Amino acid sequence: MSKRYFILGAVLIIVAFGLVLLPDSVNKDQVPPEKLLKEIMSQSRYISPDLVASRMIDEDPSIFLVDVRSAEEYSTYSLPGALNIPLENLLDNEWKPYLEQTGVDVVLISNDNLYAEQAWVLCTRSGYKNIYVLKGGLNQWFADIMQPQMPAPTEPAEAFDLYTFRKGASKYFGGGSDDQMVTSNKSESLPVIQRTKKSAAAGGC
Amino acid sequence: MGPLIPLHIIPETWNHVIAVLLGMAFGFIMESSGFSSSRKIVGLFYGYDFTVLRVFFTATVVTAIGLYYFSYMGWIDMSFVYIHPTYLTAAIVGGLIMGLGFVSGGYCPGTSLIGAAIGRIDGIVFTTGLMIGIFLFSEAFPVLEGIYEGTGMFDGDFLGYITITEYFNISPHLFIFGFTVVAVAAFYFTNLIRKRVKPVNY
Structure with a gap:
């Protein structure tokens, strides 16, 4: 056998061994900085606790809560139905189908x-698309929904409507007063909308 | 950025144009490797010519290594690459029929077209048989539907769009490395065999 074949065979093995040494692939697709800056400046990523509460009470299937705190904090208290993805694990492949989708609003x-x-x-x-931030987080959630403050008598009627809603929501989520606080760490899994596989042309010998 | 057509970087309408161009390139390489000769192809089965093994092993190894480097560089999204669905019984039965036809006729479907294209009589006969086979299969499809689609008594045949590395849960990179080593070893040992057997003239 000529020397050429030995060289070619060696090259193949070396290149294939290079694959083994490669670290796990990193996602190099990123949003361009200008676009990111524009989105950061915009306030449209915020969603208020009132809106989240009303959509949860309506059992809106297009809202999906993701708790980015640590697992201990999540097990102490979280919103019903929230999925726990700790911040450091956010970009793991395991969670990609939950976050990279176009069907639901992720909060x-x-x-x-x-x-x-x-x-x-x-x-x-x-x-990723349709990603929102719960404005004020769980602290704001407690202040607004779980322990709503009665508005002053001089405030407009809308404030009282909102207060009525918040009182109802507070009952719904088991709030009211400190000693009655009900914790829920039940994590329901919502249907995952996965990208459908687009098929390419099949081939063969 | 890739694959180019499923991600609509190249419009869908170019699909068939590109397929024809690739097909011509494929046919050219096959013909220049000597695959238009049925004796050369079945040489692998009788053990006097290992060109088929070399060409296909080389093609597979180069493609696999290249795809995974591309995937690492972010040039191709492997989740969009077409994976042929696995129907177990259908694959086994089809493989046996294909193998029988392959060894008795001396061609696989692609190479028979190459043989026919350059005017080999056995290639033309094989291609005609191929067309008759397609016709018979199409006519008998209602009978064969269960085995083909994994329904009825073949329920549970459909294993999904699965690959060996997913099924056995091993790293594809490691698998490709092992495969490459096996391929290069196969090149070496088949060459030893080829030297020992009596050369066949064709």
Whole structure:
């Protein structure tokens, strides 16, 4: 056998061994900086606790809650139906089908805005769509929904309507007063909308 | 960025044009590798010519290595690459029929067209038989439907769009490396065999 074949065979094996040494592939697709900046400046990523509450009460299937706090915090308290994806694991492939979709609105939840916003930036840079941040996080959720404050008598009627809604929502979510607080760590899994496989042309020998 | 057609970087309408161009290139390479000769092809089965093994092993290894480097560079999204669905019984039965036809006729469907295209009589006969086979299969389809679609008594045949690495849960990179080593070893040992057997003139 000529020397050429030995060289070619060696090249094939070396190149294939290079594959074994490769680290797990990293997602290099990113949103261009100008677009990202524009989206960061825009306030449209925020969704208020009132809106989230009303959509949850209506059992809107197009809302999907993602709790980005640690697993311990999640097991202590979270919103009903929320899925726990700790911030450091957010970009794992395991969670990709939940986040990279176009069918539902994903609402990121943390104690306040901070972690949820970091998660939002990660998701947006990865090019995921329909990602929202619960404005004020769980702290705001407690202040608005679980323990709503009665508006002052001089406030407009809308404030009282909102208060009535919040009182109802508070009952629905088991709030009211501190000693009656019901924690829920039940995590229901919502239907996952996965991308359908587009088929290419089949081939053969 | 890839694959180009499923992600609509190249419009769907170009699909068939590209298929024809690729088909011509495929036929050209096959013919220049000597695949228009049925004796050369069945040489693999009788053990006097291993060109088929070399060409297809090389093609597979180069493609696999290339695809996974492309995937690492982010040039191709492997989740969009077509994976042929697995119907177990259908694959086994079809493989046996195909193998029988392959070894008795000396061609596989693609190479028979190449043989026919350059005017070989056995190629033309094989291609005619191929067309008759397609016709008979189409006519008998209602009878064969269960085995073909994994329904009825063949329920559970459909294993999905699965690959070996997913089924056995091993790293594709490691698998490709092992496959390459096996391929190069096969090149070496078949060459030893080829030297020992009596050369066949064709």
